[in-house]
Amino acid sequence: MSEWIEPPDRFPVPVTAYGPLHLLARRAYELATGGHTPEAIRAAEAYLTIAEAVDDQRTIAFLQQAKMYAFLYGGRIDDATAVGELLLATHRRTGNVVAEAKVLCDLAQMRVLQTRYVDGMRYLARAGMLLDLCPRSERHRSAMCSFAHAAAVAQMYETAADAYERLTAQDGDSSRTTTFDLVYSRTLLYWGVRLDHVGRFDEAATRLRRTAAITRRWLDQHPGDPCMTAVQALALAKLGDTAVAEKLAESAIMPLREGESWEFARMAHLALGISRRASGRLSESRREFLAAHQLCDFSAPHPDERPIIRYEMGLTAVALDGGQPSRDLFAAVANQVRELWQLRLQRVGMLRQARQREEVEAARADAEQESRRDALTGLGNRRRFDLLLGQVDAGELGRPLTLLLVDLDHFKAVNDAYSHSAGDRVLREVATLLVSHCRPGDEAVRYAGDEFVLFLRGDAAHGRDVAERIRQSVARAEILAGVRLTVSVGMAELTDGMTAEALFRAVDDRLYAAKWSGRNTIAA
Helix, strand or coil, rough: HHHHHHHCCCCCCCCCCCCCCHHHHHHHHHHHHHHHHHHHHHHHHHHHHHHHHHCHHHHHHHHHHHHHHHHHHCHHHHHHHHHHHHHHHHHHHCHHHHHHHHHHHHHHHHHHCCHHHHHHHHHHHHHHHHHCCCCCCCHHHHHHHHHHHHHCEEEEEEHHHHHHHHHHHHHCCCCCCHHHHHHHHHHHHHHHHHHHHHHHHHHEEEEEEHHHHHHHHHHHHHCCCCCCCHHHHHHHHHHCCHHHHHHHHHHHHHHHHHHHHHHHHHHHHHHHHHHHHHCHHHHHHHHHHHHHHHHHHCCCCCCCCCHHHHHHHHHHHHHHHHHHHHHHHHHHHHHHHHHHHHHHHHHHHHHHHHHHHHHHHHHHHHHHHCCCCCCCCCCEEEEEEEHHHHHHHHHCCCCCCCCEEEECCCCHHHHHCCHHHHHHHHHHHHHHHHCCCCCCCEEEEEECCEEEEHHHHHHHHHHHHHHHHHHHHHHCCCCCCCCCEEEEEEEECCCCCCHHHHHHHHHHHHHHHHCCCCCCCCEE
């Protein structure tokens, strides 16, 4: 037993930020990312029953995320989007900004796959703004990786590369490899190949050489990794180092197929096809491209893959017979590649415009929020109070709900005896005390002068407990030397059929009752 409590920062069970049942979520996530979609969905649904039974909200959120990824990787985009929208609402309700940003990135990716680009760019722009405001942490890194991946899926390589470079800069140690190297090298690879296909050869070579350098460093530290081997093989094949590329692709292709790593298996087949075409083995080259094309049926391909495969197949078809039909077909494929590249550039512009709109909307929302804030205390002001009353009538605050109306006793005498600046100090300190007794979902506003209203998410018993703690805290506080401050409190709970106006009238009447009974008391 002694080893459990010594040193004092040790606990008898591991403490985690991911919920006590996080291992269940990890198992569902591993199934989803491993391509076992039906098993991942069944596991997530079964584990959700357990997590909901014990009200483990964090594990519930992670299990929903795993279920979303299972649908996404299984090609069920509509189902994944539905789960993602529920997750987004949850994170907004709980104020988890990093989690909200990450889900926005995932939803952006899904909208792009559904060719709903306007929605996708709007989600991505919002996520980028949130991530710019969040402090750096492991969760922030994970969300940034999702941002970069969503940008890469939308073929906005510039945006994705910038995000990955920022992640790399955060690591500090450029010699250390991370899991971001794999996704970053894949982005650079597709970018380089697509640049090559539109005739921008120097820019293509720069990206492909960068890909080869990243994969080389990774393979020095992780020898034999078939995924990185496939990435390196395709980069070297496009750079013209076909002999090395062919050997690398041959060594990786069977492990990748056996491990069902279909995207990287397609890369290996592409590398083999390009290498064998370069050495004149055109029929063998064609077979490799056909194999890559057939593997697209085994998992949802990255949006870059089909255009790349078609282009390389077209080149090989021209080399095989050189006839006019083959040349015409390749010309059509090349023209489509150029059109897709122009559409890609349009999405880059769409994201920039979406970001500008989000910034304008954020500035407007900040100005609106500031207009509802009391400049002296930082609490909501009368405008905020009126808005909250409207939400009471609309049923948006829910039940149970209790109002406290808090009034400083003899506050005019404080102003007269000690000056208005001293009175302002009292109001600020009392406002701080009120906020300290609010739970998440509660809100304190300055109603007028020295009167404050607290909207409490709880019943009358909870309201009375909070009111008594506030009364005692103010009475004990030493805000002004030699001055004993007290408050009177009126309290009322929202009941069936009661309007917001009736609720406030009731709490106002009880405040007067508290004052007539001698002050420094609570009337309910």
